[in-house]
Amino acid sequence: MTQTPLKLFNSLTRELEEFTPVHEGEARVYSCGPTVYNYPHIGNMRAYVFADVLGRTLSWKGYDLTHIINITDVGHLTDDGDAGEDKMEKMAAQKAQSIWDIAKHYTEAYWADVKALNIREPAKWSVATDYIEEMVDFAKGIADQHCYELDSGLYFDVSTVADYGRLARAVTEEGEGRIDTVAGKRNAADFAIWRKTPAGETRQMEWDSPWGKGAPGWHLECSVMGEKLLGFPFDIHTGGIDHREIHHPNEIAQNQAFCGCGGLSEATNSGAKIWMHNNFLVERSGKMSKSSGEFLRLQLLMDRGYHPLAYRMMCLQAHYRRELEFSWEGLGAALTRLKRIVMAVGPLKDAASGAPDHPKFAPIGEKFAAAMADDLNTPIALVALEEALAVKKVDAGIKRAVIAEMDAVLGLGLFDLSRADLRLRPEGATITEEEIEAELIRRKQARMTKDFATSDAIRESLGEKGVEVMDGDPLGWDWKL
Ligand SMILES: Nc1ncnc2c1ncn2[C@@H]1O[C@H](COP(=O)(O)OP(=O)(O)OP(=O)(O)O)[C@@H](O)[C@H]1O
Ligand SMILES: [Zn+2]
Numbered sequence: 001m002t003q004t005p006l007k008l009f010n011s012l013t014r015e016l017e018e019f020t021p022v023h024e025g026e027a028r029v030y031s032c033g034p035t036v037y038n039y040p041h042i043g044n045m046r047a048y049v050f051a052d053v054l055g056r057t058l059s060w061k062g063y064d065l066t067h068i069i070n071i072t073d074v075g076h077l078t079d080d081g082d083a084g085e086d087k088m089e090k091m092a093a094q095k096a097q098s099i100w101d102i103a104k105h106y107t108e109a110y111w112a113d114v115k116a117l118n119i120r121e122p123a124k125w126s127v128a129t130d131y132i133e134e135m136v137d138f139a140k141g142i143a144d145q146h147c148y149e150l151d152s153g154l155y156f157d158v159s160t161v162a163d164y165g166r167l168a169r170a171v172t173e174e175g176e177g178r179i180d181t182v183a184g185k186r187n188a189a190d191f192a193i194w195r196k197t198p199a200g201e202t203r204q205m206e207w208d209s210p211w212g213k214g215a216p217g218w219h220l221e222c223s224v225m226g227e228k229l230l231g232f233p234f235d236i237h238t239g240g241i242d243h244r245e246i247h248h249p250n251e252i253a254q255n256q257a258f259c260g261c262g263g264l265s266e267a268t269n270s271g272a273k274i275w276m277h278n279n280f281l282v283e284r285s286g287k288m289s290k291s292s293g294e295f296l297r298l299q300l301l302m303d304r305g306y307h308p309l310a311y312r313m314m315c316l317q318a319h320y321r322r323e324l325e326f327s328w329e330g331l332g333a334a335l336t337r338l339k340r341i342v343m344a345v346g347p348l349k350d351a352a353s354g355a356p357d358h359p360k361f362a363p364i365g366e367k368f369a370a371a372m373a374d375d376l377n378t379p380i381a382l383v384a385l386e387e388a389l390a391v392k393k394v395d396a397g398i399k400r401a402v403i404a405e406m407d408a409v410l411g412l413g414l415f416d417l418s419r420a421d422l423r424l425r426p427e428g429a430t431i432t433e434e435e436i437e438a439e440l441i442r443r444k445q446a447r448m449t450k451d452f453a454t455s456d457a458i459r460e461s462l463g464e465k466g467v468e469v470m471d472g473d474p475l476g477w478d479w480k481l
Helices: 042-060 087-095 099-116 128-146 218-230 247-259 298-303 308-316 328-348 359-373 378-390 396-410 433-448 452-464
Strands: 007-010 015-018 026-031 064-071 077-079 083-086 124-127 147-150 153-156 191-196 214-216 234-240 272-278 281-283
Touching (some): 042 099, 042 281, 042 308, 087 099, 124 128, 128 153, 128 191, 191 218, 214 218, 218 247, 298 308, 328 378, 328 396, 359 396
Parallel strands (some): 026 064, 064 124
Antiparallel strands (some): 147 153, 191 214
């Protein structure tokens, strides 16, 4: 299944490009991680489901994968365009807690979601504050030629690198909307790579630097961790589509400066050869965002009785470059689809694994491989998986091997899931499963004696306790809480 060459959409060129690794046999990937000032919302988690599918696909294709995801615990301002307060400082002040405690709490919450969504652990979770020295060194190296100092910090002059903003296809003249209030900047798009602590203030997080006490800029962090851990150029840099506009163009500008600007090709001096961006999860009201206050957490989905992998399924059902609109109905449909698949996988669980390259599966295997190689087309790959499950009169071991291979790429963990696992107990539920089963037996007996009044009364009383009775459900789920 793994022969078709992998094509990925490169935001730098806005074209599909064949993946050819920088280092033979290897794939080095950096994904912008969460800013741990709050719980991640399910939109944030879409970015990591996408990066995970990318990583799994590269592993499946035989590349030795090194995936880095960072944890941003300093430097990300409330406005990506370099204005406002540090998100971490602001939350710490609001909660009257130390930034370190805030970071720890929300990093752990993020990791819990990562686990629940079957997102594989990266080679390293690089924590921004562990790399301050390296950040200062990086900044020192480019400061003379590319930066200037203002009272508020060290600024990067975007006119010193060729083609600034090419990733965003942005016009950088004034009036374009990325201007902020810092007086003295040479160009509207210039950004702080080091922010000085204002005179007379102390911050919870501040370090010494040649430009005074302060903290690194958010863009600097990712440039430095990418370079330190993967080396320039590495293969793929990922993030949400919002990063295509400011964060990644700024990272690229720093990387160009670090690599010496001229001489090198665009792919080489950008730090990474391929830049990939997932589109947003949106609600009717617009992009889901932490900053807007109200947002959906994975835990809330679970509290309402939706298994977290139903959300992963929902993500897989949409191509990562398409916007995905969240709805409870959509999530319910994804859960039902997952249930069907899990039930079809059930009988294969105990089969001894056979060889997956059976002729009966060849066309389906090719369809799956072509879909994944076509810029990670998971919606079609899912259909191929269902088609493989539907193949009749074939040895269970062979089928098991085919499904296992596909599942290793899609990451639903099908062989570890049972029908019962998928039935989560909603948080507010009062009735126990045993009570429900007992009531349903009573109802069955009533129906056998044609006592429909009692049968209806039982159904109604179960309904009042939040239990929906589903007579004749094709999946064999007699009830739902
Ligand atoms: N609605 C969304 N859908 C998909 N990806 C998203 C969405 N919102 C943010 N992302 C991505 O999630 C990842 C983590 O983002 P981060 O933790 O920095 O969020 P944030 O910018 O602090 O929060 P927000 O933008 O939600 O207020 C980034 O790659 C970002 O691009
Ligand atoms: Zn980043």
